[in-house]
Each structure stands twice: as structure tokens, then as C-alpha cells.
Amino acid sequence: MKARLIGRLGAALEKRLPEQRLFLRSDSETRFIRLRPITQAVALAGSAVVLAWTIVATAILLMDSIGSGNAREQARREQANYESRLDALSAERDRRAEEAVAAQERFALAMQQVSGMQSALLASEERRKELETGIGVIQSTLRRTMTERDQALSRVTELAAAASQGPATPSAAAAAPEDTAETLEFLTAALGRTASERDAMAELADAAKAEADEIAYDKKLLEERHDEIFTSLEEAVTVSMAPLDKMFSSAGLDPDELIEEVRRGYSGQGGPLGPLAPLAGPDGDPDSARAARILEGLDRMNLYRLAVEKSPFAMPLNTSFRYTSGFGRRWGRMHEGIDMAGSLGSPVYATAEGTVTHAGWESGYGNMVEVRHDFGLVTRYGHLSKVRAEVGQKVSRGDRIGDMGNTGRSTGTHLHYEVRVNGSAVNPMTFIKAANNVF
Known part of the structure; x- marks a missing residue:
């Protein structure tokens, strides 16, 4: 077969x-x-x-070949989009900074106006008290003059009645006409002076009353102006505080705890946050209470400013880059930061004020810089081609601490950026995104 x-x-x-x-x-x-x-x-x-x-x-x-060409074109488009987005964020940050400076200048000017108005109000209050005292003196003098006038009139009436009754003795009869004439002349002159003084005192009293009414009206206008300024300042403080509260809350930080910790660190006399003197004014004065609340809000904003400087809300790069790996599990293992790929040697900056605790080789990270900040925060910058910081060095936000590289366990030039809170790694994008609406 x-x-x-x-x-x-x-x-x-x-x-x-x-x-x-x-x-x-x-x-x-x-x-x-x-x-x-x-x-x-x-x-x-x-x-x-x-x-x-x-x-x-x-x-x-x-x-x-066609697919790789499309991928390269897509990568170029993404890079261009990232660059345009970064430019827009930088422009927005500059605008916000200019608005903050302008708002601070307006607030300083408003505080100067409030201080001047407060001084004018106190001066007008003192002037009013002086006028009230003067009016009281004038009124008492006028009452005394009128009493003397009434007494003189009574004396004239008595003398006239005595003259009409006739002389009691020959000597008295001879002297009575002369004494009566002198007395009447004296009384007439005294009454004339009294009337003149009374009229002058009445004119002074009317002028003082008119001036007091004018001062009271000016005081009312000044109080209304004070109320408008205080309302504007209260609204400005509220509007400025809301984004800061939201930024810290979005980053998972308790704003009240941060404020208290910063306050403890800056509580010395004469320091940047020394005790604020209350505005002069009587106890229970509502304007003084409102001014104190505004000053407390400004003090809290200043504390927020210090807390922001000590928290990693900034970007570690200001050159063109693209995100190549996010926070989370990758290939079955936990990736405790974000990767940002860019050009070899791109400057790497500290994202907040702090102290360098490591600057050198670290297994897996290659050349790495670690910075310890306040509030239990730590940032790490890995795979650097060059380290530009030393252990123990104090750095501020924006200080250059290294150059982007490809050292350690790395497949290409990029920066590995980590943020740790009390020893636990958190997503750095939480801090970066939380600051987008503020800076």
C-alpha cells in the first residue's frame, strides 16, 4: 500500500x-x-x-519601523504638550506671585490708612471731649452771670422801693438821691457787661455746638469708612486663606497642626512672628476686635508662608521632561516615587527648605540626595549623574542639589523623586497637584 x-x-x-x-x-x-x-x-x-x-x-x-516612527512622533507631541503645560504653569505661577505682591502692597497701604484714620478718630474724640468741657464751663459761667444779673435786678427793685418811701432823717434824705444815682449807674454798667458776656458766651456755645455736631458727623463718616476697610480686609484674608487650607488638606497634612508647629518654632520676641500689638482702643471696642481678628488672619497667613517654604510643594525640575513611571506597583514591586525623564545633566532642585542627610551612592538609587524637612517630611532625588550637596548642608527651595543622570538601577536618563511622611512613601504628585491652584 x-x-x-x-x-x-x-x-x-x-x-x-x-x-x-x-x-x-x-x-x-x-x-x-x-x-x-x-x-x-x-x-x-x-x-x-x-x-x-x-x-x-x-x-x-x-x-x-512605521510603528516606531509613530511612537516617536507621539512622544514628541507629548513632550511638546508637557512643555506648553509647564510654560502655562510657570506663567500662572508668576501671575499669582505678582497678584500676591500687589495684594500685600494694597494691604500695607490699607493698614496705613487704618492707622491714620484711627489716629484721626482718637484726635477727634479728644477734641470732642475738650469742646464738651468748654461748653460745660461756658454754661456754668452763663448761669452764674444770669444769677448775678437777677440779684442786681432784685437790689435795684429794693432800692427803688426804699427811695419811694421817703427819707427817714434829714441827713439820709440829703444823701439818698446821690447814693441811688451811683447805685443805679453801677448796676446799669454791671447789667450791660453781664448782657455782653452772656451774648458772647451764647455765641461761643452755639459755635461749640456746631463744631461738635460737625465732629460727630465726621466721626460717623470715619466709622463707616473704617467698616468698609475692615470688611474688605476680612474678605481678602478669607479669600487668601481658603486655597492654602485646601492645598495642605489635599496633600494629607493637617493645617492646624502645621500652624502650631511653625508657631512654636517662631515664638521668640523680635522674631519674624513676634507678638502683634493690639490696636489702641477702649475695652470691648468692636473695631479693635475686628482689627485683632484681621491681624490674627494675617499672622496665620504668614505662618502658612513659612509652612509652604518647609513643605515640598515645588517641582524638582524646571527643564523639559516627561513622566515615565508613576507611584505604585510596577512589575510586581512597589515603586515609591515618580520618574521624570529628561536630558543628561539637567539641574535638579530642592523642593523645600531642609537639611541634607545623605549625599552620595545608595544601592538601587545610584547617586542620591536625601533632604529632611520639617513636619516629618523627607524628599529623595535618585539616579543623579552628579551630586552638588553635602551632608549637613542647609538648603532652601530652588537650590541646585544635583544633575539628572543614569546611575544605579536605571534603564535611561531620568530623575527618581520620592516624598516620605514620617518614614512612609507617599505619592509626590499629591503635593505637586495640590500646589497647582496656589502657585
Whole structure:
């Protein structure tokens, strides 16, 4: 059966591929090679397989080349998008900084106006008290003068009654007309002076009353202006505090605890956060209470400013880069930071004020810089090509501490950036995104 199948296959191949002979001739002899149908079929099948493999391999290479070209183009587009986004964020940050400076200048001017108005209000209050005292003196003098006038009139009436009764003795009768004339002349002069003084005192009283009314009106206008300024300041403090509260809360930090810790660190007399003197004013004065609340809000904003300087809310890079790996599990292991790929030697900056606790080689990280900040925060900067900081060095936000590289366990030039809170790694993007709406 098997021989019969082979025979039929050979006959079929003989029809399609008849036997061929190749003659090989040399100087001394001539030889030939006989190519049987099955040999020709095997050779054709092998050639077909090689040709098909060549076509498939060529197609794969072409598709890979086209795909890699698209990937490079997409990477360039993503890089351009990242760069434009960074430019927009930088411009937004500059605008926010300018607005903050302008707001601070406006607040300083408003505080100067409040201080001037407070001084004017106190001066007007003292002037009002002086006028009230003067009016009281004038009124008492006027009452005394009117009493003297009434007494003089009574005396004149008595003398007139005595003169009408006639002289009691000859000597008294002779002296009575002269005494009466002198007394009347004296009384008339005294009454005239009293009337003049009364009129003058009445004019002074009217002028003092008009001036007191004008001062009271100016005081009312000043109090209304004070109320407007205080309202504007209260709204400005509230609007400025809300984003800061949201930023710290979004980063997982308790704003009240941060404020208290900063306050403890800056509680000395004469320091940047020395005790604030209350505005002068009587106890229970509502304006003084409002001013004290505003000053407390400004004090809290100043404490927030110090807390922000000591917290890693900034970006470690200000050159072009792209995110190549995020925070979380990667290839079955925990990736405790974010990777930002860029050019070799790109400057790496400290993201907050702190102290360098490690500057050198670290297994897995390569060249690494570790900075300890307040509030239990630590940042790490790995795979550096060059370290530009020393252990124990005090750094501020924006200080250059290294250059981007490819050291340690790394597959390409990039920066590995970590943020740790009380020893536990957290997602650095939490801090970066939380600051986007503020800076």
C-alpha cells in the first residue's frame, strides 16, 4: 500500500516535474547529476518557504519601523504638550506671585490708612471731649452771670422801693438821691457787661455746638469708612486663606497642626512672628476686635508662608521632561516615587527648605540626595549623574542639589523623586497637584 502511494506520487510529480540531468564537464571527464522529481519538489518547496519567510520578515520590519516612527512622533507631541503645560504653569505661577505682591502692597497701604484714620478718630474724640468741657464751663459761667444779673435786678427793685418811701432823717434824705444815682449807674454798667458776656458766651456755645455736631458727623463718616476697610480686609484674608487650607488638606497634612508647629518654632520676641500689638482702643471696642481678628488672619497667613517654604510643594525640575513611571506597583514591586525623564545633566532642585542627610551612592538609587524637612517630611532625588550637596548642608527651595543622570538601577536618563511622611512613601504628585491652584 505504501509503495503504491509512493509510486502514484512519483508518477504525478513526473508529469509536472520531469527528471532533469545536469552535466558537469571538466578537463578530464564529464559528469552529470540527475534531478529526480521528488528532489525538484523538495528544492521548490524550500525556495517557497525561504521566499515566504523573507516576505513576512520584511513586512514585520516595515510595520515595526512605521510603528516606531509613530511612537516617536507621539512622544514628541507629548513632550511638546508637557512643555506648553509647564510654560502655562510657570506663567500662572508668576501671575499669582505678582497678584500676591500687589495684594500685600494694597494691604500695607490699607493698614496705613487704618492707622491714620484711627489716629484721626482718637484726635477727634479728644477734641470732642475738650469742646464738651468748654461748653460745660461756658454754661456754668452763663448761669452764674444770669444769677448775678437777677440779684442786681432784685437790689435795684429794693432800692427803688426804699427811695419811694421817703427819707427817714434829714441827713439820709440829703444823701439818698446821690447814693441811688451811683447805685443805679453801677448796676446799669454791671447789667450791660453781664448782657455782653452772656451774648458772647451764647455765641461761643452755639459755635461749640456746631463744631461738635460737625465732629460727630465726621466721626460717623470715619466709622463707616473704617467698616468698609475692615470688611474688605476680612474678605481678602478669607479669600487668601481658603486655597492654602485646601492645598495642605489635599496633600494629607493637617493645617492646624502645621500652624502650631511653625508657631512654636517662631515664638521668640523680635522674631519674624513676634507678638502683634493690639490696636489702641477702649475695652470691648468692636473695631479693635475686628482689627485683632484681621491681624490674627494675617499672622496665620504668614505662618502658612513659612509652612509652604518647609513643605515640598515645588517641582524638582524646571527643564523639559516627561513622566515615565508613576507611584505604585510596577512589575510586581512597589515603586515609591515618580520618574521624570529628561536630558543628561539637567539641574535638579530642592523642593523645600531642609537639611541634607545623605549625599552620595545608595544601592538601587545610584547617586542620591536625601533632604529632611520639617513636619516629618523627607524628599529623595535618585539616579543623579552628579551630586552638588553635602551632608549637613542647609538648603532652601530652588537650590541646585544635583544633575539628572543614569546611575544605579536605571534603564535611561531620568530623575527618581520620592516624598516620605514620617518614614512612609507617599505619592509626590499629591503635593505637586495640590500646589497647582496656589502657585
